[in-house]
Amino acid sequence: MSRSAHPAGPRHADVLPEGHYSAPPSDLNRLDEKVWSRTVTRNDDGVLTVGGLTATELAEEFGTPAYFLDEADFRARCRAWAEAFGKDADVFYAGKAFLSRAVVRWLEEEGLNLDVCSGGELTTALEAGMPAERIAFHGNNKSAGEIERAVRAGVGRIVLDSFQEIVRVAHIAQSLGKRQKVQIRVTVGVEAHTHEFIATAHEDQKFGIALAGGEAAEAVRRALRLDGLELIGIHSHIGSQIFDTSGFEVAAHRVVGLLKQVRDEHGVELPEIDLGGGLGIAYTSDDDPREPHEIAKALSDIVTRECEAAGLRTPRISVEPGRAIVGPTAFTLYEVGTVKPLAGLRTYVSVDGGMSDNIRTALYDAEYSVSLVSRTSDAEPMLSRVVGKHCESGDIVVKDAFLPADVAPGDLIAVPATGAYCRSMASNYNHALRPPVVAVRDGEARVIVRRETEEDLLRLDVG
Numbered sequence: 260m261s262r263s264a265h266p267a268g269p270r271h272a273d274v275l276p277e278g279h280y281s282a283p284p285s286d287l288n289r290l291d292e293k294v295w296s297r298t299v300t301r302n303d304d305g306v307l308t309v310g311g312l313t314a315t316e317l318a319e320e321f322g323t324p325a326y327f328l329d330e331a332d333f334r335a336r337c338r339a340w341a342e343a344f345g346k347d348a349d350v351f352y353a354g355k356a357f358l359s360r361a362v363v364r365w366l367e368e369e370g371l372n373l374d375v376c377s378g379g380e381l382t383t384a385l386e387a388g389m390p391a392e393r394i395a396f397h398g399n400n401k402s403a404g405e406i407e408r409a410v411r412a413g414v415g416r417i418v419l420d421s422f423q424e425i426v427r428v429a430h431i432a433q434s435l436g437k438r439q440k441v442q443i444r445v446t447v448g449v450e451a452h453t454h455e456f457i458a459t460a461h462e463d464q465k466f467g468i469a470l471a472g473g474e475a476a477e478a479v480r481r482a483l484r485l486d487g488l489e490l491i492g493i494h495s496h497i498g499s500q501i502f503d504t505s506g507f508e509v510a511a512h513r514v515v516g517l518l519k520q521v522r523d524e525h526g527v528e529l530p531e532i533d534l535g536g537g538l539g540i541a542y543t544s545d546d547d548p549r550e551p552h553e554i555a556k557a558l559s560d561i562v563t564r565e566c567e568a569a570g571l572r573t574p575r576i577s578v579e580p581g582r583a584i585v586g587p588t589a590f591t592l593y594e595v596g597t598v599k600p601l602a603g604l605r606t607y608v609s610v611d612g613g614m615s616d617n618i619r620t621a622l623y624d625a626e627y628s629v630s631l632v633s634r635t636s637d638a639e640p641m642l643s644r645v646v647g648k649h650c651e652s653g654d655i656v657v658k659d660a661f662l663p664a665d666v667a668p669g670d671l672i673a674v675p676a677t678g679a680y681c682r683s684m685a686s687n688y689n690h691a692l693r694p695p696v697v698a699v700r701d702g703e704a705r706v707i708v709r710r711e712t713e714e715d716l717l718r719l720d721v722g
């Protein structure tokens with residue numbers, strides 16, 4: 260590995276351009292436990308280890324780029340959520356964050372339920388052995404075929420997202436001689452403090468049926484009339500990567516308001532409410548996420564209080580965390596290919612992956628951290644932009660972060676907190692091969708999603 264000195268790269272805070280970053284960390288070698296999974300540490304040689312294995316041996320065996328998922332951390336987070344919500348509530352892991360057969364088995368073993376939002380996720384869940392009654396089926400435009408498969412399989416609930424879907428699911432269930440448990444997804448009108456593309460409970464977006472204008476009450480009226488449906492509750496999901504519990508509390512308050520209206524109008528007390536997912540995680544040391552027990556307490560306090568005030572029986576609560584379970588458990592390991600200092604600006608550090616394995620930076624202007632992990636370094640901090648190898652100037656993995664100034668081709672760098680919405684949103688842009696997901700636990704590493712090959716790409720190309 261060659262270590263070249265860089266000409267004229269910016270290194271000091273006093274020459275830094277405007278950007279996302281805060282001041283350089285006092286110790287660039289420190290792996291902040293806030294953003295790294297629980298078993299990550301550095302060994303005596305300064306190499307990152309996870310689950311007892313070093314980044315260098317992992318890179319040698321599995322190649323780069325690759326996602327390494329800390330199985331012990333994943334399971335611990337599942338347990339933390341289940342314990343925080345207790346036996347009177349249900350935790351549904353949101354499979355869209357990252358789903359594979361191994362993940363389904365871990366969830367099943369840890370007693371969690373599973374939220375799926377496509378035929379593909381449903382198939383993965385069922386095929387890997389998740390009992391159908393522990394599956395919730397979501398989506399704003401499920402096809403008739405998907406609905407039929409879900410009803411036939413006996414999923415525990417289908418979350419209805421439109422007036423058309425209320426009728427569609429009722430007809431399909433009835434034609435199969437079934438009565439399908441359903442919830443109605445409502446839009447509570449909360450502006451979640453997050454990126455516009457991942458906020459989902461304000462009025463002007465595609466999900467759910469609005470509480471405003473009595474639309475949701477009308478949806479309940481219709482669903483209660485249809486024989487093919489058993490309406491078990493109301494669902495709300497306000498958005499994603501949210502740190503503040505107040506949005507969830509407003510949502511809970513408004514959903515309980517609807518339950519009261521339903522009781523008053525129909526004499527029916529709906530037994531469940533689902534308050535969705537969306538709890539934020541730490542992508543950088545500046546983020547301070549809430550713990551599952553804090554959110555569990557905030558939600559159950561408000562639901563209990565409001566139901567008592569309304570004279571309602573307290574419904575069973577469910578939640579759907581995705582990112583908060585899997586996000587912090589994985590990192591992406593890259594090899595540095597080129598280092599290009601731009602005088603007066605920043606240094607571009609190119610890695611062997613990019614927007615095809617992490618689209619979140621380009622899509623949401625997401626922030627990430629990055630560390631040199633194949634060694635430590637005493638070199639001074641260098642403002643860096645970690646970029647990929649795609650034909651786009653927006654192909655940025657980490658917009659602004661500090662790496663040691665001697666980072667060089669051949670070094671391994673890692674981006675933490677990439678467990679959620681990275682592999683699941685990965686693409687083949689520029690015919691990139693999607694990286695593997697390797698589960699690491701107790702000194703053993705196991706591929707749970709293999710690396711794509713060029714044969715995989717060509718297999719689909721049948722012209």
Ligand SMILES: Cc1ncc(COP(=O)(O)O)c(C=O)c1O
Binds near residue numbers: 353374498536580581
């Ligand atoms: C209905 C629903 N539930 C749960 C989630 C999971 O969200 P998160 O991964 O932010 O917890 C999402 C995604 O935002 C969603 O749309």
Ligand SMILES: N[C@@H](CCCC[NH3+])C(=O)O
Binds near residue numbers: 355623
């Ligand atoms: N994919 C988004 C979150 C949306 C989740 C689905 N409603 C992200 O990476 O943050």
